[in-house]
Amino acid sequence: MLLGDAALGALMPLHLRVAPDGVIDGAGRTLVKLMAGEPLQGRSFFDVFEMHRPRGVVSTTGLSALAGTRLKLGLKARPHTGFKGEAVPLEAGQGLLFNLSFGIALAEAVALHRLTDSDFAATDLTVEMLYLIEAKSAVLDELRRLNHKLHNAKTQAEEEALTDTLTGLRNRRAMDQVMRASSRAGMPFGLVHIDLDFFKQVNDTLGHGAGDHVLVEVGRILREETRGGDIVARVGGDEFVLVLPDLTDPDMLDGIAQRILSRIEEPIAYAGHACRISASIGTTVSTDYPEPNPDRMLGDADRALYAAKRAGRGRVVRFPSDLPSETGAA
Amino acid sequence: MHGLINRAIQCFLRDSFGAEAWQRIAAAAEVPAEGFEPMMQYDDAVTHRLLDAAAAQLHRTRESLLEDLGTYLVSHPDRESLRRLLRFGGVDFVEFLHSIDDLPGRVRLAVPDLDLPQILVEERAEGRFTLSLHTPQPGFGQVLAGILRAMADDYGALVFLEHAGTCDGAELIEIDLFDQSFAAGRRFDLAAGAH
Numbered sequence: 001m002l003l004g005d006a007a008l009g010a011l012m013p014l015h016l017r018v019a020p021d022g023v024i025d026g027a028g029r030t031l032v033k034l035m036a037g038e039p040l041q042g043r044s045f046f047d048v049f050e051m052h053r054p055r056g057v058v059s060t061t062g063l064s065a066l067a068g069t070r071l072k073l074g075l076k077a078r079p080h081t082g083f084k085g086e087a088v089p090l091e092a093g094q095g096l097l098f099n100l101s102f103g104i105a106l107a108e109a110v111a112l113h114r115l116t117d118s119d120f121a122a123t124d125l126t127v128e129m130l131y132l133i134e135a136k137s138a139v140l141d142e143l144r145r146l147n148h149k150l151h152n153a154k155t156q157a158e159e160e161a162l163t164d165t166l167t168g169l170r171n172r173r174a175m176d177q178v179m180r181a182s183s184r185a186g187m188p189f190g191l192v193h194i195d196l197d198f199f200k201q202v203n204d205t206l207g208h209g210a211g212d213h214v215l216v217e218v219g220r221i222l223r224e225e226t227r228g229g230d231i232v233a234r235v236g237g238d239e240f241v242l243v244l245p246d247l248t249d250p251d252m253l254d255g256i257a258q259r260i261l262s263r264i265e266e267p268i269a270y271a272g273h274a275c276r277i278s279a280s281i282g283t284t285v286s287t288d289y290p291e292p293n294p295d296r297m298l299g300d301a302d303r304a305l306y307a308a309k310r311a312g313r314g315r316v317v318r319f320p321s322d323l324p325s326e327t328g329a330a
Numbered sequence: 331m332h333g334l335i336n337r338a339i340q341c342f343l344r345d346s347f348g349a350e351a352w353q354r355i356a357a358a359a360e361v362p363a364e365g366f367e368p369m370m371q372y373d374d375a376v377t378h379r380l381l382d383a384a385a386a387q388l389h390r391t392r393e394s395l396l397e398d399l400g401t402y403l404v405s406h407p408d409r410e411s412l413r414r415l416l417r418f419g420g421v422d423f424v425e426f427l428h429s430i431d432d433l434p435g436r437v438r439l440a441v442p443d444l445d446l447p448q449i450l451v452e453e454r455a456e457g458r459f460t461l462s463l464h465t466p467q468p469g470f471g472q473v474l475a476g477i478l479r480a481m482a483d484d485y486g487a488l489v490f491l492e493h494a495g496t497c498d499g500a501e502l503i504e505i506d507l508f509d510q511s512f513a514a515g516r517r518f519d520l521a522a523g524a525h
Contacts, residue, residue, distance in 0.1 A: 111521030117421045130520055131418035135440030138411045142368045 011121055014083075016098040017090070018045045022060035030119040031100070034081060049073045052082075064089070067096055081109055102126070107133055164234040166212060167219035175233035175241050179294035182245065183286070190247040190285045192257055193301035194222075196238035196264070197278040197313040210270045214277060221263045225256060241298070248285040250318055257281045257316040265314065280308035284319040331377040331467075332444045336366035339377070342399045343384055345406060351387065359383035371443065374467070381469070393472050397493070400476020404484060415440075416481060417518045422510055423487035427451055427459055427478075446470070457507040462500040471501030478505065486515025 008015060009028050017026035027040045040048065044060075051057045053072040057065060066087045074082040085100035102109040106126055109115070120126045162174035170178075182189050196218065203211035215238065222232045222240060231243040247253055261281060267274035282304025286292035304319040311317070344352040356363045359379040366372065385392045404413050419429035419436075434446040447465030454460055461478075463471050475493045482489040488509040494502040 107521065114519070114521075116520055127418055127520065131415060131436065132439060134411065134418075134522055135415055135436075138415070139369075139440050146367055146369055 012099050013119060013121060014085075014100040016040075016045075016100065017095060018063065018087075018098065019095040020060075020063070020093060022046060022063055024048065025095070030115065033115070033119060034075070034113050036113075038077070048076060050076045063096065071098075073100075079112055081105075081112065106130070164219075167216050167234050169219050169222070169240070170231055170233040172233060172235040175231060175235060175243060176294065178231045178243050179297070182243070183292045183294055188246060188248045188286050190242075190244040190253040191283065191297050191301050192242040192244070192253065192260075193282045193298070193305045194240040194242070194257075194260070195280050195305055195309070197280055197309075199238040199277055202275045202277060206270060206273055206275065210273070210275055213270045214268055214275050217268045218264060218277075221260060225260050225263065241301075248287040250283070250285055250321070253283050253285060254316055254318055257283055261314065261316060278314040280305050280313050281316040282306070282308060282319060283316065288320070331372055331374050332441070333366045333370040333372060334368045334441065334444055336372055336377055336380065337368040338403060339380055339384070339399060340365040341408070342402045345408065346398065346402060347388060355380070355384045355387050358387060392469065393493070396469050396472035397476040397479075400473040400478075401480045402476070403473075404477055404480035413484065413516075414518070414522065416477070417484065423482055423485040423489070423507065424510060426481060426485065427461075427505070430461060449474070459505040459507070460494075461503040461505070462497075463503075464500050468496070468501065471496075471503060475503050478503065483513075484516045486511055486513040488512035 005026065008026075013028040013030035015026075015028040016024060016031060019025050022044050024040050024043055024045055032040060045063070046059055051066070051071070051073050054065065054069065056062070067089045069086070071085045071087065072082070073085065074080050082103065082105055083100040084103040085098055087096045087098045089095075090097055101124075107130060110126070110130065117127060162170055162177075164171045179189075179191075196214075199211065199214065202214055215234070218240070219232070219234065222242065226232055226242060226244065229245055231241075233241045233243070235241050244253070244256070247256075261279055264277060264279045267276050269275075282301040284297055284301045284304065286297065289297065300319045304317040304323060307323055308315045308317040317323070340352065340356075343355055352365075353363050356365070359376075359382070361376060361380055381392050381395065384390075384395055388395070403409050404416065415436075416426070419432070420426035428451060430449050430451050433449060437444050437446050447463045447467070447470050450462045450464075452460045452462075461474070463474065465471075471493055475491060479489075479491050482491065487507060490506040490508070492504055494504045496502070
């Protein structure tokens with residue numbers, strides 16, 4: 001069977017014929033195009049190409065070893081375009097016939113060398129491959145956008161699930177989570193339970209707008225009087241809880257509670273009125289318990305708070321020392 | 331219906347008639363104003379509600395809107411990636427037409443759950459083509475007609491093209507190709523981003 005140059009070129013636009021002395025004596029049109037004006041014909045194969053696999057074949061003496069195995073090679077000169085390929089011996093010792101392709105780096109090669117449809121054989125899947133690369137990246141872009149959106153929505157939903165919408169403070173769920181996590185980790189904390197006094201009167205005489213305003217103002221005071229890492233939660237209508245990591249000195253805790261109380265008792269302006277409220281506060285610290293249990297601590301702080309109410313409101317009661325001895329901690 | 335289809339309708343309405351028109355149509359169709367997620371599936375009824383609302387609000391027929399949607403998908407600058415994907419179908423308009431039967435398969439390679447109607451291409455005589463679409467969802471034919479009209483421009487081909495109604499449950503598109511290279515057409519580089 002004999003195949004003319006034109007037929008060979010049509011079937012294999014990336015072919016190369018190399019004579020036994022290593023000189024290139026024929027090349028497909030696409031390979032010629034890649035050389036961008038540099039001649040191929042008449043040059044030594046090893047001047048133009050560098051063998052990557054098999055390694056160590058650098059001169060004509062090794063040429064015959066290239067037949068029949070999978071080859072990796074690249075252009076010696078810039079842009080060092082890489083190829084995969086194979087070579088077969090030509091009849092009557094006329095040398096080798098190489099057929100090359102771009103392999104996985106084909107998108108780069110097509111862009112770099114400005115290749116078009118007609119630079120590839122009709123059976124070549126390069127165009128389909130390029131189509132797939134573009135289609136997949138378009139789909140990936142959409143998925144990335146969706147992922148980003150869902151992630152933001154999730155973060156926001158989580159935040160909202162732990163936030164009291166009126167005051168922007170944490171809610172009961174957030175407080176529960178923090179107390180449980182601290183107890184499990186054995187991290188000490190102080191607990192302050194606050195219930196507003198005379199809040200109902202504000203609501204009844206000035207309306208819910210005034211009540212909401214007072215709650216927001218109390219939230220602001222609580223945030224100002226605590227540290228960044230403290231948890232300030234609104235856990236009921238006019239009930240607040242503070243969880244203060246590492247703050248287990250009862251006197252210090254009382255000091256903070258007293259300061260909060262005096263600020264809450266300052267009149268709060270609303271639409272030309274001065275809203276006057278106060279608060280009953282119960283405190284306890286986790287180090288008073290052999291095994292701190294969040295429910296029990298909350299219950300104890302609550303009992304201290306009701307003792308404050310019974311004693312006339314507007315005061316801070318410390319658990320257990322300020323309570324009658326029969327209710328003290330075990 | 332696949333979210334990509336609903337999303338395409340949404341972008342077409344917004345880009346062609348303005349954000350305010352889209353809001354009105356979305357409200358009338360009872361779909362969220364922020365629209366559709368392209369990678370999710372929606373109930374078919376949503377798409378039909380959307381098209382009916384668009385036709386009513388814009389005083390247009392569904393058919394003419396769908397054909398404009400097809401043209402928009404190929405010719406709007408923001409939809410360049412879709413035009414490129416279609417141009418991979420062939421080096422000239424005739425080769426592109428013959429690649430149309432592969433279109434649903436090509437689409438599935440990229441988005442496996444996007445089912446497009448099966449399309450048959452028949453060259454009845456030199457330069458005269460009939461495309462038939464087999465789908466239980468009427469309307470794809472009008473979109474395809476719009477796409478083909480815009481692609482003919484893209485290739486620089488001069489064609490006469492019309493949606494020829496429905497026959498045996500298939501939508502038909504008739505194409506007469508007068509001149510394959512009537513105008514220069516738009517440039518297409520195999521490599522994305524090349525100039």
